[in-house]
Amino acid sequence: MLLRFDHxxxxxxxxxxxxxxxxxxxxAILGPNGVGKSxxxxxVLGMRPLTAGSLSVEGKVGFIPQQRMFPEHLPIRARDLVSLALEHRLFRKPDPKRVDALLAQVGxxxxxxxxxxxxxxxxxQLIRQAQALAKDPDILLCDEPLLSLDVHMQQKVVKLLHQRCQEGTGVVVVTHGINPVLEYVDKVLYITHNGNVLGSVDEVMNSQTLSELYQTEVTVTRINGKVVVI
Ligand SMILES: Nc1ncnc2c1ncn2[C@@H]1O[C@H](COP(=O)(O)OP(=O)(O)OP(=O)(O)O)[C@@H](O)[C@H]1O
Known part of the structure:
Protein backbone atom coordinates (compact mmCIF):
# COMPACT_ATOMS: atom_id res chain seq x y z
CA MET A 1 0.00 0.00 0.00
CA LEU A 2 1.50 3.33 -1.09
CA LEU A 3 -0.98 5.73 0.46
CA ARG A 4 -3.55 5.44 3.16
CA PHE A 5 -5.84 8.12 4.56
CA ASP A 6 -7.96 7.11 7.56
CA HIS A 7 -10.78 9.42 8.65
CA ALA A 28 -8.45 10.84 -10.31
CA ILE A 29 -9.48 13.56 -7.85
CA LEU A 30 -12.30 15.85 -8.92
CA GLY A 31 -14.32 18.59 -7.31
CA PRO A 32 -15.17 22.28 -7.49
CA ASN A 33 -12.62 25.11 -7.27
CA GLY A 34 -11.24 25.75 -3.81
CA VAL A 35 -12.58 22.53 -2.27
CA GLY A 36 -9.10 21.39 -1.26
CA LYS A 37 -7.84 19.04 -3.98
CA SER A 38 -4.37 20.60 -4.14
CA VAL A 44 0.97 13.72 1.00
CA LEU A 45 3.98 15.96 0.34
CA GLY A 46 4.13 16.79 4.04
CA MET A 47 3.50 20.47 3.35
CA ARG A 48 0.11 20.60 5.03
CA PRO A 49 -0.78 18.76 8.25
CA LEU A 50 -4.02 16.90 8.76
CA THR A 51 -6.26 18.34 11.44
CA ALA A 52 -7.76 14.88 12.18
CA GLY A 53 -7.26 11.25 11.24
CA SER A 54 -4.10 9.73 9.83
CA LEU A 55 -2.09 9.41 6.64
CA SER A 56 0.69 6.98 5.78
CA VAL A 57 2.94 7.34 2.74
CA GLU A 58 5.29 4.57 1.51
CA GLY A 59 8.00 5.22 -1.07
CA LYS A 60 9.31 8.13 -3.10
CA VAL A 61 6.86 10.82 -4.09
CA GLY A 62 7.08 12.76 -7.37
CA PHE A 63 5.06 15.91 -7.86
CA ILE A 64 3.91 17.77 -10.95
CA PRO A 65 2.57 21.07 -9.55
CA GLN A 66 -0.33 23.06 -10.91
CA GLN A 67 0.98 25.24 -13.70
CA ARG A 68 3.07 28.13 -12.52
CA MET A 69 5.49 29.88 -14.86
CA PHE A 70 9.21 29.71 -14.12
CA PRO A 71 10.69 33.12 -13.17
CA GLU A 72 11.02 35.40 -16.21
CA HIS A 73 14.80 35.82 -16.13
CA LEU A 74 15.83 32.35 -14.97
CA PRO A 75 19.07 31.76 -16.94
CA ILE A 76 18.72 27.99 -17.07
CA ARG A 77 18.09 25.64 -19.97
CA ALA A 78 15.37 23.04 -19.82
CA ARG A 79 17.95 20.23 -19.81
CA ASP A 80 19.77 21.82 -16.83
CA LEU A 81 16.60 21.91 -14.76
CA VAL A 82 15.93 18.24 -15.47
CA SER A 83 19.56 17.40 -14.75
CA LEU A 84 19.28 19.18 -11.38
CA ALA A 85 16.34 16.94 -10.50
CA LEU A 86 18.51 13.84 -10.92
CA GLU A 87 20.76 12.53 -8.20
CA HIS A 88 24.08 14.39 -7.97
CA ARG A 89 27.32 12.96 -6.64
CA LEU A 90 30.40 14.96 -5.72
CA PHE A 91 32.29 15.92 -8.94
CA ARG A 92 29.95 13.77 -11.04
CA LYS A 93 27.08 15.25 -13.00
CA PRO A 94 24.11 13.06 -13.97
CA ASP A 95 24.46 11.18 -17.26
CA PRO A 96 23.28 13.49 -20.11
CA LYS A 97 21.73 10.42 -21.78
CA ARG A 98 19.45 10.01 -18.77
CA VAL A 99 18.44 13.68 -19.06
CA ASP A 100 17.71 13.25 -22.77
CA ALA A 101 15.67 10.11 -22.07
CA LEU A 102 13.52 11.98 -19.54
CA LEU A 103 13.00 14.89 -21.93
CA ALA A 104 12.14 12.48 -24.74
CA GLN A 105 9.66 10.68 -22.49
CA VAL A 106 7.58 13.86 -22.13
CA GLY A 107 8.09 14.94 -25.76
CA GLN A 125 4.60 22.04 -17.89
CA LEU A 126 6.40 19.31 -19.85
CA ILE A 127 9.69 20.23 -18.16
CA ARG A 128 8.03 19.94 -14.74
CA GLN A 129 6.85 16.46 -15.73
CA ALA A 130 10.39 15.42 -16.70
CA GLN A 131 11.62 16.77 -13.33
CA ALA A 132 8.98 14.77 -11.46
CA LEU A 133 9.90 11.56 -13.29
CA ALA A 134 13.63 12.05 -12.63
CA LYS A 135 13.39 10.56 -9.14
CA ASP A 136 11.61 7.46 -10.45
CA PRO A 137 8.76 7.98 -7.97
CA ASP A 138 6.63 5.23 -6.43
CA ILE A 139 3.79 7.74 -6.10
CA LEU A 140 3.28 10.39 -8.75
CA LEU A 141 1.09 13.32 -7.74
CA CYS A 142 -0.13 15.47 -10.62
CA ASP A 143 -2.03 18.72 -10.13
CA GLU A 144 -3.86 19.54 -13.34
CA PRO A 145 -1.10 18.04 -15.52
CA LEU A 146 -3.00 18.59 -18.77
CA LEU A 147 -3.59 22.31 -18.33
CA SER A 148 -2.32 24.35 -21.31
CA LEU A 149 -1.52 21.26 -23.35
CA ASP A 150 -2.99 20.70 -26.80
CA VAL A 151 -5.00 17.54 -27.45
CA HIS A 152 -2.03 15.69 -28.93
CA MET A 153 0.20 16.50 -25.94
CA GLN A 154 -2.63 15.67 -23.52
CA GLN A 155 -2.91 12.21 -25.05
CA LYS A 156 0.86 11.75 -24.86
CA VAL A 157 0.95 12.74 -21.18
CA VAL A 158 -2.02 10.54 -20.28
CA LYS A 159 -0.34 7.57 -22.01
CA LEU A 160 2.85 8.32 -20.10
CA LEU A 161 0.96 8.33 -16.78
CA HIS A 162 -0.72 5.06 -17.74
CA GLN A 163 2.65 3.57 -18.60
CA ARG A 164 4.00 4.61 -15.18
CA CYS A 165 1.01 2.83 -13.62
CA GLN A 166 1.81 -0.33 -15.56
CA GLU A 167 5.36 -0.13 -14.21
CA GLY A 168 3.99 -0.07 -10.66
CA THR A 169 3.77 3.62 -9.84
CA GLY A 170 0.64 4.82 -8.05
CA VAL A 171 -0.64 7.83 -9.98
CA VAL A 172 -2.85 10.53 -8.50
CA VAL A 173 -4.25 13.15 -10.87
CA VAL A 174 -6.18 16.22 -9.78
CA THR A 175 -8.29 17.26 -12.74
CA HIS A 176 -11.36 19.22 -13.69
CA GLY A 177 -12.09 16.88 -16.57
CA ILE A 178 -12.37 13.11 -16.23
CA ASN A 179 -12.60 12.43 -19.97
CA PRO A 180 -8.93 12.70 -20.96
CA VAL A 181 -8.03 10.06 -18.33
CA LEU A 182 -11.30 8.10 -18.41
CA GLU A 183 -9.83 5.04 -20.12
CA TYR A 184 -7.14 4.52 -17.48
CA VAL A 185 -8.73 5.58 -14.20
CA ASP A 186 -9.14 2.85 -11.56
CA LYS A 187 -10.94 5.01 -9.06
CA VAL A 188 -12.32 8.48 -8.63
CA LEU A 189 -12.37 10.60 -5.48
CA TYR A 190 -14.97 13.33 -5.81
CA ILE A 191 -14.74 16.02 -3.12
CA THR A 192 -17.35 18.70 -2.56
CA HIS A 193 -18.15 21.06 0.30
CA ASN A 194 -20.81 18.52 1.34
CA GLY A 195 -18.60 15.46 1.58
CA ASN A 196 -16.60 13.08 -0.57
CA VAL A 197 -17.19 9.84 -2.46
CA LEU A 198 -14.66 7.27 -3.62
CA GLY A 199 -15.37 4.58 -6.21
CA SER A 200 -15.08 3.50 -9.82
CA VAL A 201 -15.94 5.99 -12.56
CA ASP A 202 -19.44 4.52 -12.87
CA GLU A 203 -19.99 4.47 -9.12
CA VAL A 204 -19.08 8.13 -8.74
CA MET A 205 -19.85 9.84 -12.04
CA ASN A 206 -23.59 9.26 -12.08
CA SER A 207 -26.60 11.56 -11.60
CA GLN A 208 -27.58 10.21 -8.18
CA THR A 209 -24.15 10.41 -6.56
CA LEU A 210 -23.28 13.86 -7.91
CA SER A 211 -26.76 15.21 -7.08
CA GLU A 212 -26.27 14.02 -3.50
CA LEU A 213 -22.79 15.51 -3.32
CA TYR A 214 -23.85 18.88 -4.73
CA GLN A 215 -27.26 18.77 -2.97
CA THR A 216 -28.89 19.90 -6.18
CA GLU A 217 -30.03 18.15 -9.33
CA VAL A 218 -27.09 17.14 -11.47
CA THR A 219 -27.45 15.07 -14.63
CA VAL A 220 -24.63 12.85 -15.74
CA THR A 221 -24.84 11.27 -19.15
CA ARG A 222 -22.53 9.64 -21.66
CA ILE A 223 -22.07 10.89 -25.20
CA ASN A 224 -19.81 8.79 -27.43
CA GLY A 225 -18.45 7.17 -24.28
CA LYS A 226 -17.48 10.51 -22.71
CA VAL A 227 -18.91 11.64 -19.37
CA VAL A 228 -20.99 14.80 -19.62
CA VAL A 229 -22.12 16.56 -16.44
CA ILE A 230 -25.05 18.97 -16.78
N1 LIG B 1 -1.20 28.38 1.55
C1 LIG B 1 -2.48 28.63 1.81
N2 LIG B 1 -2.84 29.35 2.88
C2 LIG B 1 -4.12 29.60 3.16
N3 LIG B 1 -5.14 29.16 2.41
C3 LIG B 1 -4.85 28.45 1.34
C4 LIG B 1 -3.52 28.13 0.97
N4 LIG B 1 -3.55 27.40 -0.16
C5 LIG B 1 -4.84 27.27 -0.46
N5 LIG B 1 -5.63 27.89 0.42
C6 LIG B 1 -7.08 27.93 0.44
O1 LIG B 1 -7.55 26.62 0.68
C7 LIG B 1 -8.68 26.36 -0.14
C8 LIG B 1 -8.43 25.11 -0.96
O2 LIG B 1 -7.42 25.39 -1.91
P1 LIG B 1 -6.92 24.29 -2.93
O3 LIG B 1 -5.91 24.95 -3.80
O4 LIG B 1 -6.53 23.07 -2.19
O5 LIG B 1 -8.26 23.98 -3.74
P2 LIG B 1 -8.47 23.18 -5.10
O6 LIG B 1 -9.64 22.27 -4.87
O7 LIG B 1 -7.21 22.55 -5.54
O8 LIG B 1 -8.91 24.36 -6.07
P3 LIG B 1 -8.73 24.57 -7.67
O9 LIG B 1 -9.57 23.54 -8.34
O10 LIG B 1 -9.27 25.94 -7.87
O11 LIG B 1 -7.27 24.47 -7.99
C9 LIG B 1 -8.94 27.61 -0.96
O12 LIG B 1 -9.97 28.33 -0.35
C10 LIG B 1 -7.65 28.35 -0.91
O13 LIG B 1 -7.88 29.74 -0.96
Whole structure:
Protein backbone atom coordinates (compact mmCIF):
# COMPACT_ATOMS: atom_id res chain seq x y z
CA MET A 1 0.00 0.00 0.00
CA LEU A 2 1.50 3.33 -1.09
CA LEU A 3 -0.98 5.73 0.46
CA ARG A 4 -3.55 5.44 3.16
CA PHE A 5 -5.84 8.12 4.56
CA ASP A 6 -7.96 7.11 7.56
CA HIS A 7 -10.78 9.42 8.65
CA UNK A 8 -8.53 12.25 7.54
CA UNK A 9 -9.47 15.92 7.65
CA UNK A 10 -8.03 19.32 6.85
CA UNK A 11 -10.37 21.68 8.61
CA UNK A 12 -12.37 23.49 7.22
CA UNK A 13 -11.91 21.99 3.74
CA UNK A 14 -12.74 18.29 3.95
CA UNK A 15 -13.16 15.57 6.52
CA UNK A 16 -13.76 11.86 6.96
CA UNK A 17 -11.58 11.07 3.98
CA UNK A 18 -10.79 7.37 3.61
CA UNK A 19 -8.57 6.45 0.74
CA UNK A 20 -5.93 3.93 -0.26
CA UNK A 21 -3.61 3.84 -3.25
CA UNK A 22 -1.83 0.67 -4.31
CA UNK A 23 1.03 0.16 -6.72
CA UNK A 24 -0.15 0.50 -10.32
CA UNK A 25 -3.37 2.28 -9.40
CA UNK A 26 -4.60 5.40 -11.17
CA UNK A 27 -6.69 7.73 -9.02
CA ALA A 28 -8.45 10.84 -10.31
CA ILE A 29 -9.48 13.56 -7.85
CA LEU A 30 -12.30 15.85 -8.92
CA GLY A 31 -14.32 18.59 -7.31
CA PRO A 32 -15.17 22.28 -7.49
CA ASN A 33 -12.62 25.11 -7.27
CA GLY A 34 -11.24 25.75 -3.81
CA VAL A 35 -12.58 22.53 -2.27
CA GLY A 36 -9.10 21.39 -1.26
CA LYS A 37 -7.84 19.04 -3.98
CA SER A 38 -4.37 20.60 -4.14
CA UNK A 39 -4.39 20.72 -0.36
CA UNK A 40 -4.87 16.94 -0.33
CA UNK A 41 -1.74 16.54 -2.48
CA UNK A 42 0.08 18.88 -0.11
CA UNK A 43 -0.74 16.61 2.83
CA VAL A 44 0.97 13.72 1.00
CA LEU A 45 3.98 15.96 0.34
CA GLY A 46 4.13 16.79 4.04
CA MET A 47 3.50 20.47 3.35
CA ARG A 48 0.11 20.60 5.03
CA PRO A 49 -0.78 18.76 8.25
CA LEU A 50 -4.02 16.90 8.76
CA THR A 51 -6.26 18.34 11.44
CA ALA A 52 -7.76 14.88 12.18
CA GLY A 53 -7.26 11.25 11.24
CA SER A 54 -4.10 9.73 9.83
CA LEU A 55 -2.09 9.41 6.64
CA SER A 56 0.69 6.98 5.78
CA VAL A 57 2.94 7.34 2.74
CA GLU A 58 5.29 4.57 1.51
CA GLY A 59 8.00 5.22 -1.07
CA LYS A 60 9.31 8.13 -3.10
CA VAL A 61 6.86 10.82 -4.09
CA GLY A 62 7.08 12.76 -7.37
CA PHE A 63 5.06 15.91 -7.86
CA ILE A 64 3.91 17.77 -10.95
CA PRO A 65 2.57 21.07 -9.55
CA GLN A 66 -0.33 23.06 -10.91
CA GLN A 67 0.98 25.24 -13.70
CA ARG A 68 3.07 28.13 -12.52
CA MET A 69 5.49 29.88 -14.86
CA PHE A 70 9.21 29.71 -14.12
CA PRO A 71 10.69 33.12 -13.17
CA GLU A 72 11.02 35.40 -16.21
CA HIS A 73 14.80 35.82 -16.13
CA LEU A 74 15.83 32.35 -14.97
CA PRO A 75 19.07 31.76 -16.94
CA ILE A 76 18.72 27.99 -17.07
CA ARG A 77 18.09 25.64 -19.97
CA ALA A 78 15.37 23.04 -19.82
CA ARG A 79 17.95 20.23 -19.81
CA ASP A 80 19.77 21.82 -16.83
CA LEU A 81 16.60 21.91 -14.76
CA VAL A 82 15.93 18.24 -15.47
CA SER A 83 19.56 17.40 -14.75
CA LEU A 84 19.28 19.18 -11.38
CA ALA A 85 16.34 16.94 -10.50
CA LEU A 86 18.51 13.84 -10.92
CA GLU A 87 20.76 12.53 -8.20
CA HIS A 88 24.08 14.39 -7.97
CA ARG A 89 27.32 12.96 -6.64
CA LEU A 90 30.40 14.96 -5.72
CA PHE A 91 32.29 15.92 -8.94
CA ARG A 92 29.95 13.77 -11.04
CA LYS A 93 27.08 15.25 -13.00
CA PRO A 94 24.11 13.06 -13.97
CA ASP A 95 24.46 11.18 -17.26
CA PRO A 96 23.28 13.49 -20.11
CA LYS A 97 21.73 10.42 -21.78
CA ARG A 98 19.45 10.01 -18.77
CA VAL A 99 18.44 13.68 -19.06
CA ASP A 100 17.71 13.25 -22.77
CA ALA A 101 15.67 10.11 -22.07
CA LEU A 102 13.52 11.98 -19.54
CA LEU A 103 13.00 14.89 -21.93
CA ALA A 104 12.14 12.48 -24.74
CA GLN A 105 9.66 10.68 -22.49
CA VAL A 106 7.58 13.86 -22.13
CA GLY A 107 8.09 14.94 -25.76
CA UNK A 108 10.37 17.85 -24.85
CA UNK A 109 13.69 16.84 -26.39
CA UNK A 110 13.27 19.49 -29.08
CA UNK A 111 13.23 22.27 -26.49
CA UNK A 112 16.03 20.86 -24.31
CA UNK A 113 18.42 23.72 -25.01
CA UNK A 114 15.91 26.55 -24.70
CA UNK A 115 15.99 28.79 -21.64
CA UNK A 116 12.99 27.72 -19.55
CA UNK A 117 11.79 31.31 -19.20
CA UNK A 118 11.36 31.55 -22.99
CA UNK A 119 9.14 28.46 -23.16
CA UNK A 120 5.36 28.57 -23.43
CA UNK A 121 3.18 27.59 -20.46
CA UNK A 122 2.52 24.15 -21.91
CA UNK A 123 6.20 23.56 -22.68
CA UNK A 124 7.15 24.57 -19.14
CA GLN A 125 4.60 22.04 -17.89
CA LEU A 126 6.40 19.31 -19.85
CA ILE A 127 9.69 20.23 -18.16
CA ARG A 128 8.03 19.94 -14.74
CA GLN A 129 6.85 16.46 -15.73
CA ALA A 130 10.39 15.42 -16.70
CA GLN A 131 11.62 16.77 -13.33
CA ALA A 132 8.98 14.77 -11.46
CA LEU A 133 9.90 11.56 -13.29
CA ALA A 134 13.63 12.05 -12.63
CA LYS A 135 13.39 10.56 -9.14
CA ASP A 136 11.61 7.46 -10.45
CA PRO A 137 8.76 7.98 -7.97
CA ASP A 138 6.63 5.23 -6.43
CA ILE A 139 3.79 7.74 -6.10
CA LEU A 140 3.28 10.39 -8.75
CA LEU A 141 1.09 13.32 -7.74
CA CYS A 142 -0.13 15.47 -10.62
CA ASP A 143 -2.03 18.72 -10.13
CA GLU A 144 -3.86 19.54 -13.34
CA PRO A 145 -1.10 18.04 -15.52
CA LEU A 146 -3.00 18.59 -18.77
CA LEU A 147 -3.59 22.31 -18.33
CA SER A 148 -2.32 24.35 -21.31
CA LEU A 149 -1.52 21.26 -23.35
CA ASP A 150 -2.99 20.70 -26.80
CA VAL A 151 -5.00 17.54 -27.45
CA HIS A 152 -2.03 15.69 -28.93
CA MET A 153 0.20 16.50 -25.94
CA GLN A 154 -2.63 15.67 -23.52
CA GLN A 155 -2.91 12.21 -25.05
CA LYS A 156 0.86 11.75 -24.86
CA VAL A 157 0.95 12.74 -21.18
CA VAL A 158 -2.02 10.54 -20.28
CA LYS A 159 -0.34 7.57 -22.01
CA LEU A 160 2.85 8.32 -20.10
CA LEU A 161 0.96 8.33 -16.78
CA HIS A 162 -0.72 5.06 -17.74
CA GLN A 163 2.65 3.57 -18.60
CA ARG A 164 4.00 4.61 -15.18
CA CYS A 165 1.01 2.83 -13.62
CA GLN A 166 1.81 -0.33 -15.56
CA GLU A 167 5.36 -0.13 -14.21
CA GLY A 168 3.99 -0.07 -10.66
CA THR A 169 3.77 3.62 -9.84
CA GLY A 170 0.64 4.82 -8.05
CA VAL A 171 -0.64 7.83 -9.98
CA VAL A 172 -2.85 10.53 -8.50
CA VAL A 173 -4.25 13.15 -10.87
CA VAL A 174 -6.18 16.22 -9.78
CA THR A 175 -8.29 17.26 -12.74
CA HIS A 176 -11.36 19.22 -13.69
CA GLY A 177 -12.09 16.88 -16.57
CA ILE A 178 -12.37 13.11 -16.23
CA ASN A 179 -12.60 12.43 -19.97
CA PRO A 180 -8.93 12.70 -20.96
CA VAL A 181 -8.03 10.06 -18.33
CA LEU A 182 -11.30 8.10 -18.41
CA GLU A 183 -9.83 5.04 -20.12
CA TYR A 184 -7.14 4.52 -17.48
CA VAL A 185 -8.73 5.58 -14.20
CA ASP A 186 -9.14 2.85 -11.56
CA LYS A 187 -10.94 5.01 -9.06
CA VAL A 188 -12.32 8.48 -8.63
CA LEU A 189 -12.37 10.60 -5.48
CA TYR A 190 -14.97 13.33 -5.81
CA ILE A 191 -14.74 16.02 -3.12
CA THR A 192 -17.35 18.70 -2.56
CA HIS A 193 -18.15 21.06 0.30
CA ASN A 194 -20.81 18.52 1.34
CA GLY A 195 -18.60 15.46 1.58
CA ASN A 196 -16.60 13.08 -0.57
CA VAL A 197 -17.19 9.84 -2.46
CA LEU A 198 -14.66 7.27 -3.62
CA GLY A 199 -15.37 4.58 -6.21
CA SER A 200 -15.08 3.50 -9.82
CA VAL A 201 -15.94 5.99 -12.56
CA ASP A 202 -19.44 4.52 -12.87
CA GLU A 203 -19.99 4.47 -9.12
CA VAL A 204 -19.08 8.13 -8.74
CA MET A 205 -19.85 9.84 -12.04
CA ASN A 206 -23.59 9.26 -12.08
CA SER A 207 -26.60 11.56 -11.60
CA GLN A 208 -27.58 10.21 -8.18
CA THR A 209 -24.15 10.41 -6.56
CA LEU A 210 -23.28 13.86 -7.91
CA SER A 211 -26.76 15.21 -7.08
CA GLU A 212 -26.27 14.02 -3.50
CA LEU A 213 -22.79 15.51 -3.32
CA TYR A 214 -23.85 18.88 -4.73
CA GLN A 215 -27.26 18.77 -2.97
CA THR A 216 -28.89 19.90 -6.18
CA GLU A 217 -30.03 18.15 -9.33
CA VAL A 218 -27.09 17.14 -11.47
CA THR A 219 -27.45 15.07 -14.63
CA VAL A 220 -24.63 12.85 -15.74
CA THR A 221 -24.84 11.27 -19.15
CA ARG A 222 -22.53 9.64 -21.66
CA ILE A 223 -22.07 10.89 -25.20
CA ASN A 224 -19.81 8.79 -27.43
CA GLY A 225 -18.45 7.17 -24.28
CA LYS A 226 -17.48 10.51 -22.71
CA VAL A 227 -18.91 11.64 -19.37
CA VAL A 228 -20.99 14.80 -19.62
CA VAL A 229 -22.12 16.56 -16.44
CA ILE A 230 -25.05 18.97 -16.78
N1 LIG B 1 -1.20 28.38 1.55
C1 LIG B 1 -2.48 28.63 1.81
N2 LIG B 1 -2.84 29.35 2.88
C2 LIG B 1 -4.12 29.60 3.16
N3 LIG B 1 -5.14 29.16 2.41
C3 LIG B 1 -4.85 28.45 1.34
C4 LIG B 1 -3.52 28.13 0.97
N4 LIG B 1 -3.55 27.40 -0.16
C5 LIG B 1 -4.84 27.27 -0.46
N5 LIG B 1 -5.63 27.89 0.42
C6 LIG B 1 -7.08 27.93 0.44
O1 LIG B 1 -7.55 26.62 0.68
C7 LIG B 1 -8.68 26.36 -0.14
C8 LIG B 1 -8.43 25.11 -0.96
O2 LIG B 1 -7.42 25.39 -1.91
P1 LIG B 1 -6.92 24.29 -2.93
O3 LIG B 1 -5.91 24.95 -3.80
O4 LIG B 1 -6.53 23.07 -2.19
O5 LIG B 1 -8.26 23.98 -3.74
P2 LIG B 1 -8.47 23.18 -5.10
O6 LIG B 1 -9.64 22.27 -4.87
O7 LIG B 1 -7.21 22.55 -5.54
O8 LIG B 1 -8.91 24.36 -6.07
P3 LIG B 1 -8.73 24.57 -7.67
O9 LIG B 1 -9.57 23.54 -8.34
O10 LIG B 1 -9.27 25.94 -7.87
O11 LIG B 1 -7.27 24.47 -7.99
C9 LIG B 1 -8.94 27.61 -0.96
O12 LIG B 1 -9.97 28.33 -0.35
C10 LIG B 1 -7.65 28.35 -0.91
O13 LIG B 1 -7.88 29.74 -0.96
Missing amino acids: AAVDPLWDDLNLTLDRGEFL TLLNT ALGIADHRVSTLSGGQQ
